[in-house]
Amino acid sequence: MSDNSARLxxxxxxxxxxxxxxxxxxxxxxxxxxxxxxxxKEMDLRVEPGEFTAIVGPTGCGKSTSLTLISGLERPTxxxxxxxxxxxxxxxxxxxxxxxxxxxxxxxxxxxNVAMGPRFRGTARRPxxxxxxxxxxxxxxxxxxxxxxxxxxxxxxxxxxxxxxxINEPAILLMDEPFSxxxxxxxxxxxxxxxxxxxxxxPAVVFVTHDLEEAIALAxxxxxxxxxxxxxxxxxFQIDLPxxxxxxxxxxxxxxxxxxxxxxxxxREEVDIAYSQTTVAAEKVA
Amino acid sequence: xxxxxxxxxxxxxxxxxxxxxxxxxxDRLRKHKITVHLTQAAVLIVIFGGWQLLVGxxxxxxxxxxxPSGIISQLVTWFRDGTALGPLxxxxxxxxxxxxxxxxxxxxxxxxxxxxxxxxxxxAEVLGPFIKVLNSIPRIVLGSLFVLILGLGIESKIxxxxxxxxxxxxxxxxxxxxxxxxxxxxxxxILGASRWEVTRQVVLPSAFTWIIASLHxxxxxxxxxxxxGEFIGGSQGLGQLIKNAQGTFNANGVWxxxxxxxxxxxxxxxxxxxxxxRLLRWRPPQLGxxxxxxxxx
Numbered sequence: 001m002s003d004n005s006a007r008l009x010x011x012x013x014x015x016x017x018x019x020x021x022x023x024x025x026x027x028x029x030x031x032x033x034x035x036x037x038x039x040x041k042e043m044d045l046r047v048e049p050g051e052f053t054a055i056v057g058p059t060g061c062g063k064s065t066s067l068t069l070i071s072g073l074e075r076p077t078x079x080x081x082x083x084x085x086x087x088x089x090x091x092x093x094x095x096x097x098x099x100x101x102x103x104x105x106x107x108x109x110x111x112x113n114v115a116m117g118p119r120f121r122g123t124a125r126r127p128x129x130x131x132x133x134x135x136x137x138x139x140x141x142x143x144x145x146x147x148x149x150x151x152x153x154x155x156x157x158x159x160x161x162x163x164x165x166x167i168n169e170p171a172i173l174l175m176d177e178p179f180s181x182x183x184x185x186x187x188x189x190x191x192x193x194x195x196x197x198x199x200x201x202x203p204a205v206v207f208v209t210h211d212l213e214e215a216i217a218l219a220x221x222x223x224x225x226x227x228x229x230x231x232x233x234x235x236x237f238q239i240d241l242p243x244x245x246x247x248x249x250x251x252x253x254x255x256x257x258x259x260x261x262x263x264x265x266x267x268r269e270e271v272d273i274a275y276s277q278t279t280v281a282a283e284k285v286a
Numbered sequence: 287x288x289x290x291x292x293x294x295x296x297x298x299x300x301x302x303x304x305x306x307x308x309x310x311x312x313d314r315l316r317k318h319k320i321t322v323h324l325t326q327a328a329v330l331i332v333i334f335g336g337w338q339l340l341v342g343x344x345x346x347x348x349x350x351x352x353x354p355s356g357i358i359s360q361l362v363t364w365f366r367d368g369t370a371l372g373p374l375x376x377x378x379x380x381x382x383x384x385x386x387x388x389x390x391x392x393x394x395x396x397x398x399x400x401x402x403x404x405x406x407x408x409x410a411e412v413l414g415p416f417i418k419v420l421n422s423i424p425r426i427v428l429g430s431l432f433v434l435i436l437g438l439g440i441e442s443k444i445x446x447x448x449x450x451x452x453x454x455x456x457x458x459x460x461x462x463x464x465x466x467x468x469x470x471x472x473x474x475x476i477l478g479a480s481r482w483e484v485t486r487q488v489v490l491p492s493a494f495t496w497i498i499a500s501l502h503x504x505x506x507x508x509x510x511x512x513x514x515g516e517f518i519g520g521s522q523g524l525g526q527l528i529k530n531a532q533g534t535f536n537a538n539g540v541w542x543x544x545x546x547x548x549x550x551x552x553x554x555x556x557x558x559x560x561x562x563x564r565l566l567r568w569r570p571p572q573l574g575x576x577x578x579x580x581x582x583x
Binding site for chain 1 (some may be wrong): 335401445467469473474475476477478479480483485488491492566567568569
């Protein structure tokens with residue numbers, strides 16, 4: 001990269017607010033027995049508009065907590081969470097959230113589920129349904145509009161959830177291990193689909209996962225978190241693999257393997273710590 | 287994402303043997319059903335035949351226990367000639383009216399307050415102890431009070447029914463709100479739902495599984511309330527009919543009134559089942575078929 005272009009890049013960054021910025025964020029919860037549990041501690045994170053960021057870390061490191069803070073479902077105990085330069089005080093507008101478990105409503109049909117977002121935001125029924133039909137088609141579920149969620153497979157329900165989030169055209173899409181309940185093949189198909197849809201509207205994505213392969217295959221940037229309690233950012237890695245990517249095949253590339261080894265070095269230590277903590281806890285209980 | 291049928295040996299094989307397998311299975315199922323129904327008929331014959339035989343022609347026993355033949359002739363008399371209180375259908379209508387009006391008001395109040403207290407923590411904290419105290423009162427006793435205050439008309443019975451129905455529905459609605467999946471609420475909120483929209487579109491449908499379950503039990507309570515109310519003080523209705531029969535040593539009359547109430551209760555159960563099916567049609571069929579089986583019995 002020449003000096004000139006680097007300077008150009010810098011000025012552009014200075015002009016545009018980051019999509020998401022966490023500064024010194026700590027979140028403590030009160031457990032039912034009255035003691036405090038620190039989920040994340042002094043965490044800093046910056047996500048540019050349109051950037052696909054994956055957060056990896058061992059179980060219980062506070063990955064999901066960071067998403068609930070960005071979405072505004074929870075407020076930080078200390079530090080600031082900003083979205084597009086605005087401090088998050090309530091539910092963040094322009095955010096989509098895909099949950100680990102199914103969160104589409106089982107008593108609504110596919111069409112009604114997908115149309116929910118526009119309806120809540122004041123669109124009339126007909127235009128909302130027309131838009132929903134379009135998104136149902138885009139996620140490949142045309143013809144399933146009248147089904148109830150229990151009549152769909154796990155992968156199809158994820159597609160509904162994806163359409164439900166994307167129909168609001170969020171500038172930020174938060175995903176909490178969205179595909180972890182799916183089998184390996186369906187998961188790869190859904191990952192490809194996600195990349196394809198992301199490319200259409202280019203929201204900034206924060207994708208939480210414990211699967212490093214998935215993280216590298218999808219993201220522009222992989223953030224490794226330290227073991228909890230009180231997890232924080234350990235290291236950040238830029239993923240310079242070219243796009244468009246095919247998730248099933250990208251893992252055979254040498255660059256992918258190199259990145260994997262490099263990031264795994266950072267992650268392994270944390271996984272070991274988290275594992276020894278759980279075994280110590282288990283021994284205490286026993 | 288349509289499922290792909292693999293054409294080939296396995297597929298054709300299954301197609302060949304499927305019809306005969308299915309026929310054998312259906313045959314077995316039908317035979318099983320016939321056996322069940324025949325056994326049920328036998329049980330009925332043993333009970334009622336034994337009853338009839340044991341009572342025999344002994345007039346004291348007939349007075350004390352009644353007899354199936356006597357019950358049937360009592361029903362015929364009531365239908366044809368009316369009861370001591372007037373035409374039979376008037377008694378049925380009066381009791382039904384009390385039970386239904388009370389049931390609707392009581393369950394509506396129960397649903398609304400259950401959801402309100404479930405959603406608004408402050409309300410629950412303030413009103414919780416009061417509701418617990420009220421719930422611990424044997425409410426049927428309030429019937430006497432209501433008759434004193436409101437007189438012998440249907441108002442006192444309706445109030446008793448409301449009180450009986452309310453608590454069951456209330457506690458179920460309240461619990462139902464508490465059991466709503468947190469993710470559903472978070473998801474709807476992020477999609478842009480207001481608090482009222484969350485209540486209306488997420489909490490209410492979710493809690494309905496609980497509420498419907500309580501409605502089945504509550505209609506039984508509604509009938510009990512109406513009849514006990516008439517017992518305590520009234521001039522018409524099935525409860526009065528029973529009280530009358532009891533006063534004239536007419537056991538057959540008591541039984542006959544019970545038969546009528548059972549039919550009314552079964553009809554109501556059928557309609558609540560229909561309502562349940564309509565409101566909960568989004569549920570997987572395994573859960574649904576359990577209910578239809580129960581109402582089939």
